[in-house]
Amino acid sequence: MSKMQELMARGTALLGSEYAILGGAMSWISERHLVSALSNAGAFGVIACGAMPPELLDKEIAATKAMTAKPFGVNLITMHPQLDELIDICGKHQVSHVVLAGGLPPTGSIDRIKGHGAKVLCFAPALALAKKLMRSGVDGIIIEGMEAGGHIGPVSTSVLAQEILPAIADDVPVFVAGGIATGEMIAAYLEMGAAGVQLGTAFVCATECIAHPAFKKMFLRGNARDAIASVQIDPRLPVIPVRALKNAGTDAFNTKQREVAQKLDEGTIDMGEAQLEIEHFWAGALRRAVIDGDVENGSVMAGQSVGMVKAEEPVADIVARLVREAEAALLR
Ligand SMILES: Cc1cc2nc3c(=O)[nH]c(=O)nc-3n(C[C@H](O)[C@H](O)[C@H](O)COP(=O)(O)O)c2cc1C
Numbered sequence: 001m002s003k004m005q006e007l008m009a010r011g012t013a014l015l016g017s018e019y020a021i022l023g024g025a026m027s028w029i030s031e032r033h034l035v036s037a038l039s040n041a042g043a044f045g046v047i048a049c050g051a052m053p054p055e056l057l058d059k060e061i062a063a064t065k066a067m068t069a070k071p072f073g074v075n076l077i078t079m080h081p082q083l084d085e086l087i088d089i090c091g092k093h094q095v096s097h098v099v100l101a102g103g104l105p106p107t108g109s110i111d112r113i114k115g116h117g118a119k120v121l122c123f124a125p126a127l128a129l130a131k132k133l134m135r136s137g138v139d140g141i142i143i144e145g146m147e148a149g150g151h152i153g154p155v156s157t158s159v160l161a162q163e164i165l166p167a168i169a170d171d172v173p174v175f176v177a178g179g180i181a182t183g184e185m186i187a188a189y190l191e192m193g194a195a196g197v198q199l200g201t202a203f204v205c206a207t208e209c210i211a212h213p214a215f216k217k218m219f220l221r222g223n224a225r226d227a228i229a230s231v232q233i234d235p236r237l238p239v240i241p242v243r244a245l246k247n248a249g250t251d252a253f254n255t256k257q258r259e260v261a262q263k264l265d266e267g268t269i270d271m272g273e274a275q276l277e278i279e280h281f282w283a284g285a286l287r288r289a290v291i292d293g294d295v296e297n298g299s300v301m302a303g304q305s306v307g308m309v310k311a312e313e314p315v316a317d318i319v320a321r322l323v324r325e326a327e328a329a330l331l332r
Pocket residue numbers: 023024025026027029048050075101102144147148149150151177178179180198199200201202300301302303304305
């Protein structure tokens with residue numbers, strides 16, 4: 001057993017995969033093709049349910065199963081109005097792992113998943129919440145820093161890792177996410193006590209990934225500094241930060257916020273209407289970019305590691321490189 005396999009042992013035991021490398025669920029992107037390719041390559045693919053209704057998730061799980069005999073997971077967003085039905089669809093297919101994202105899971109959902117015999121992984125944005133999740137019986141914790149693509153918290157991966165790993169990594173497998181693009185970085189987090197890692201941005205340009213060619217092209221051209229977190233312009237109008245490549249949509253969003261704030265000042269709309277206008281701005285925007293290829297007005301969610309994505313290549317090659325680099329780093 002290599003040093004890397006030794007350090008990943010608790011992660012691979014939990015996931016049932018060869019490597020404790022999770023392909024982070026990405027809405028519209030992490031569907032049957034990328035997920036099965038990741039699991040077939042020895043990593044662990046996770047379907048992004050996103051806003052899918054139960055019938056579509058049902059189909060996606062069945063289709064993924066037809067493409068891989070290896071274990072994979074399903075990522076569910078806790079705010080989904082049909083969370084219980086989605087959990088039961090996972091149960092119907094005997095999905096082995098469910099990842100809960102987007103805020104603390106509502107009471108009962110962890111037990112409901114475990115009732116189907118599946119393992120539960122949750123995101124912990126801070127140490128106190130990680131401990132609370134452990135008391136609720138989660139099987140694994142993911143910590144994700146603000147370098148990541150998509151919806152992000154305010155703290156960097158390096159700080160979360162230093163704060164959280166020493167405190168809980170002996171008691172529960174912890175997976176580190178956000179800004180990871182090389183095996184050297186994977187080795188470092190494993191040595192700090194992580195049981196595994198989760199990468200999203202690094203897999204977007206995989207050959208098997210169905211993202212539109214224009215979306216991939218933007219990744220291949222993008223640098224770390226182009227992957228910017230959305231900013232809140234008015235204290236009255238909350239904006240959940242999303243990291244994405246800057247484009248015309250990013251500018252339009254800032255203009256929109258200023259316009260809405262002005263309408264509030266003038267009293268032509270009330271606070272509820274104003275907040276809805278801001279919330280709805282990005283509705284459907286990720287789909288527009290990923291599926292339709294409108295990378296100017298859509299949301300090209302990407303992490304800061306995007307600058308290290310240099311070529312379109314098969315998932316198996318990306319995974320093999322990460323493993324090779326991690327093993328070499330641990331030997332040094
Ligand atoms: C385009 C895109 C879409 C994402 N969508 C989701 C999602 O639907 N649910 C989720 O839990 N995380 C989502 N994420 C976060 C990833 O699962 C993963 O944690 C993150 O990409 C890891 O950081 P990295 O991008 O620096 O590798 C998304 C990330 C990207 C880049």
